[in-house]
Amino acid sequence: MSDAYQLLSLQLAKISFPLLDCPLDQLADIEHAQLESKKLSAKITLKVPSQQFLAQLQQQLTSQLQALPEIESVELSLKWQVVAQATKSEGKLAQVANIVAIASGKGGVGKSTTTVNLALAFAAQGAKVGVLDADIYGPSQHRMLGIKQGPQVTESNSMIPVENYGVKAMTMGVLVEEDNPMVWRGPMASGALLQLINETEWGQLDYLFVDMPPGTGDIQLTLSQKVPVSGAVIVTTPQDIACIDARKGLAMFEKVQVPVLGVVENMSTHICSSCGHAEPIFGEGGGEKMGEDFNVSLLGRLPLALAIRQQSDEGKPTVVAEPDSAAAQEYAKIALKIAADLLKIAQGEDDQPSIMISDDE
Numbered sequence: 001m002s003d004a005y006q007l008l009s010l011q012l013a014k015i016s017f018p019l020l021d022c023p024l025d026q027l028a029d030i031e032h033a034q035l036e037s038k039k040l041s042a043k044i045t046l047k048v049p050s051q052q053f054l055a056q057l058q059q060q061l062t063s064q065l066q067a068l069p070e071i072e073s074v075e076l077s078l079k080w081q082v083v084a085q086a087t088k089s090e091g092k093l094a095q096v097a098n099i100v101a102i103a104s105g106k107g108g109v110g111k112s113t114t115t116v117n118l119a120l121a122f123a124a125q126g127a128k129v130g131v132l133d134a135d136i137y138g139p140s141q142h143r144m145l146g147i148k149q150g151p152q153v154t155e156s157n158s159m160i161p162v163e164n165y166g167v168k169a170m171t172m173g174v175l176v177e178e179d180n181p182m183v184w185r186g187p188m189a190s191g192a193l194l195q196l197i198n199e200t201e202w203g204q205l206d207y208l209f210v211d212m213p214p215g216t217g218d219i220q221l222t223l224s225q226k227v228p229v230s231g232a233v234i235v236t237t238p239q240d241i242a243c244i245d246a247r248k249g250l251a252m253f254e255k256v257q258v259p260v261l262g263v264v265e266n267m268s269t270h271i272c273s274s275c276g277h278a279e280p281i282f283g284e285g286g287g288e289k290m291g292e293d294f295n296v297s298l299l300g301r302l303p304l305a306l307a308i309r310q311q312s313d314e315g316k317p318t319v320v321a322e323p324d325s326a327a328a329q330e331y332a333k334i335a336l337k338i339a340a341d342l343l344k345i346a347q348g349e350d351d352q353p354s355i356m357i358s359d360d361e
C-alpha cells in the first residue's frame with residue numbers, strides 16, 4: 001500500500017458519514033492516490049448516494065489532509081456511485097442495481113407513505129429511483145406522488161414509468177379508473193403484478209422500491225420468488241398486534257431467503273400539531289423489541305403526525321414538502337442506512353445472523 005493511500009485511508013476513517021454512525025473508509029473506494037513533492041492527488045468514490053454531502057465531505061477531508069506535515073497541497077476528486085448487487089436482474093430489470101421490498105404484515109401501518117418518502121430521500125441524494133406499487137388491489141403511489149397521467153406505451157408495447165419529483169413509478173393506479181374495484185383472484189393479481197414488473201421500461205436505476213401489499217399471501221410469495229429482491233424493510237407500528245403481523249412478514253422473507261435490512265417503526269408517537277406535545281398513543285418500543293427479538297436493526301422511527309398524512313394525501317410527501325423537517329431528516333437517515341446495508345450485501349459483507357422464527361408465530 002502506498003504512503004498516499006495509507007495517509008488517505010487513515011483520514012477517511014476519522015470522518016463519520018453524515019446521519020450514519022459509520023466511518024467514511026467503510027463506504028468509499030480510493031481509486032487513485034499519489035503523493036509527490038508534498039502534493040497529494042486522489043480520486044475517491046463513495047458507494048452510497050451522497051450528493052448533498054459531497055462538498056462538505058470534500059472540504060473536511062481536504063482540511064484534515066492539509067493539516068498533515070507530509071502534505072502541502074491537496075487535489076481531491078470525490079464522487080459517488082452505487083454498487084450493484086451481484087445477483088443480476090433480468091429483462092427490463094437488468095439495469096436496476098438494487099431492489100428493495102417495503103413490507104408489513106398488517107395493512108394501514110404506513111408502508112406506502114414510508115416507501116414514497118424513502119424513495120424521495122434517495123432522489124434528494126441524487127440517486128436514480130423507481131417505485132413499483134405492488135399493491136394491486138389498493139394502489140396509492142400515484143396519489144402520493146401527485147401523478148395523474150397514465151404511462152406512455154412504446155412501439156413494442158412496453159410502458160414508460162410515470163414520474164414526479166425525480167422518482168419513476170409504476171402502479172395499477174395509473175392503469176385503471178380510480179373507482180374500478182379490483183376483483184381478481186390471487187393468481188390473476190400475481191399475473192398482473194408480473195406484467196407490471198416485466199413490461200415497464202425502468203431503465204437504469206440505483207434503487208427500485210417495491211411497495212408490497214399487506215400480508216404474506218400469494219402475491220408476496222410470487223414477488224419474492226420472481227424478483228431478485230436484494231433486501232426487505234418491514235414497517236410496523238408499536239402496537240403489539242401490528243408487530244405480531246410484521247413478524248410474519250419477517251418470517252416470509254426468511255423463508256424465501258431475502259435478507260431483512262431492518263424495521264421502521266411508524267406512528268411511534270403522536271405529535272400534536274397545535275402544541276407539539278408527544279404522546280405514545282400506539283404504545284412504545286414495539287419496533288425496537290421486534291428488532292431485538294429477531295436480531296434485525298431498528299432503522300428509524302416516524303411520529304404519527306398530521307403533516308405526514310396531509311402531505312402524502314396532497315401528492316407532495318414530507319420529504320419534498322418540508323425537506324428540513326425532523327421527519328424528512330429521519331427518512332434521509334433511514335434511506336442512508338438502507339444504502340449502507342445494501343452495500344454490505346453487494347460486497348458480500350453481510351454479517352447479519354439469520355432470523356430464527358417458528359412457523360406458528
Ligand SMILES: Nc1ncnc2c1ncn2[C@@H]1O[C@H](COP(=O)(O)OP(=O)(O)OP(=O)(O)O)[C@@H](O)[C@H]1O
Pocket residue numbers: 104106107108109110111112113114135138140213214266267302303304305306308309310312313
Ligand atoms: N407517520 C404517519 N403520521 C400520520 N399519518 C400517517 C403516517 N404514516 C401513514 N399515515 C397515514 O395513514 C394512512 C395509511 O398509510 P399508508 O397508505 O401508507 O399505509 P399502508 O400500510 O401502505 O396501507 P395499505 O395496507 O392500505 O397498503 C394514510 O392515510 C397515511 O397518510
